Amino acid sequence: EDKVVQSPLSLVVHEGDTVTLNCSYEVTNFRSLLWYKQEKKAPTFLFMLTSSGIEKKSGRLSSILDKKELFSILNITATQTGDSAIYLCAVEQPYSGAGSYQLTFGKGTKLSVIP
């Protein structure tokens, strides 16, 4: 059975701290790994990773994928209260040879940044 496991499930840090969120996966037919940020509403896309060892960066957020060890990390430096959210990791897989794709999500890491 395909699975995506995120750790920790929740994390509380102080503003200015650096955090690392983990995502490991066991799936068949991997295409890519995606990170989403979910505040009160819909998940919003952060990064898509397809190749090992290539860091994706956006401001204070960065992410990298290790396809040999089957995991990815999401780093947030100099955290701010606005970073408080649930961070979701998902693996994109081809769907049944139909030329389409589906996402299998982890349960998320709830990050709380306190002033």
Place this chain on the structure above:
Amino acid sequence: DARVTQTPRHKVTEMGQEVTMRCQPILGHNTVFWYRQTMMQGLELLAYFRNRAPLDDSGMPKDRFSAEMPDATLATLKIQPSEPRDSAVYFCASGLSTGFTEAFFGQGTRLTVV
């Protein structure tokens, strides 16, 4: 600003009642997904449409859930009869069949069944 629109945003209903959730995908998107999110299970895929045809609805309890796309601008998820364990946030996402970087989530329908 293109977005996926879901209605209603919140729904409280009594056990046994029928619930219909609606989703308007982004114009031009040919794939629509329904996800359910709970604290215990996270985000689970319920149904998946491409070009209005159902590709997969194996994630849904078939006896009470049904999903349809009567036209390209409307996807519906129906629960009949509803049960308290159906309480969750239901998300619709639309995208292109070429992959998920083009997928966008709606704001969700928070369903409470009492």
